Amino acid sequence: MTALEAVAVHLPRHTVPIEAVGARIGLTPRQLRLFRRFHGLDQVRLDPDGTLLDLLTGALEALPELRGREHLVRFVLHARSMPVAVPYPLNPLHDLLDRFGLSGANAFTVTHHACAVGLLAVDLAGRLLAGEPDPEALALVLTGEKTFTRDAQLVPETSVFGEGAAACLVRAEGERDRVLAYAVRQRPEFDGRLAEDPDLLARYQRDYPEVMAEAVQAALDQAGLDLSDIALLLPHNVNQVSWRAICRRIGYPLDKVVLDNVPSVGHSFAADAFINLHTATTRGLLHQGDRYLIAAAGIGATFSAMVVTH
Secondary structure, three states: OOEEEEEEEEOOOOEEEHHHHHHHHOOOHHHHHHHHHHOOOOEEEOOOOOOHHHHHHHHHHOOHHHOOOHHHEEEEEEEOOOOOOOOOOOOHHHHHHHHOOOOOOEEEEEOOOHHHHHHHHHHHHHHHHHOOOOOOOEEEEEEOOOOOOOOOOEEOOOEEEOOOEEEEEEEOOOOOOEEEEEEEEEOHHHOOOHHHOHHHHHHHHHHHHHHHHHHHHHHHHHHOOOHHHEEEEEOOOOOOHHHHHHHHHHOOOHHHEOOOHHHHOOEOHHHHHHHHHHHHHHOOOOOOOOEEEEEEEEOOOEEEEEEEEO
16 A cells, blocks of 8 residues: 655745736736735745756755665656756756665656646556565655746636645555545646636636546545545645635535645645645644545646545
8 A cells, every 4th residue: 555654845935925926927916816815825935046956955855764765765756747847958857866866766757647746646656666576665756846937837817836845755555644545537628728718717717626526536435435534635725715615515624624835835836735744744733543635636637636544
């Protein structure tokens, strides 16, 4: 049973109000009012002088559980929302492996699930480790991306991206944070440029709560659980209003959804799930044996949910 051995998070110290982001990418006053008053956004974390390598380095430096076990890491997966992160021939992932003594691992990028790709990477890591003869073998899932273009800074009418990174050690089996179920719902009819197609954007926003609820229910059914068994829901940090709509639809208490990072950190691509898990554990919101649910959606469109036992 796939287990999350340890999770570490790196957030840049530099905080930027959404108005400053809006001025840089050309948002209107109406759009900014929508983000702040309706969606509950306030600021994002950015490192304007840092590179993708710096961002991922910060996450690995915050993961003491890796020290002395580098030789056990068989796979390194960079779960990336954006298909392209740096210009060719730069390869910050392999630079990172050399820096941390992980060059012996098989390393690759997982993408095409957009901001839900972190859950795909955890599932894939568990499947790969299941074929390893050494029960101590590890996989390392990395998340974190730079807001290097307008498309990488904005989800139209929905959210503003920030820069945060996370590193997650995964084992094929373990006692900590065991994955009970993983479900995906994909809706390819929503693939397109939302910023340039108002009709597509409207249809995506209309169907969003329903399809996310379908993914959540599918994961619960797979785990043999009900929503009443779930102690906490860890969302992606796209905004607050969408989670209010989803909670109304599925009948789940909003006060059990970890939304603290939406206004203070922002939507950090695929890192949100791990950032919120780190928040939940450091604040003592999860206790041994609690079942929690991670949910994420990615433009394109992918809706994913994972049920985990703490």
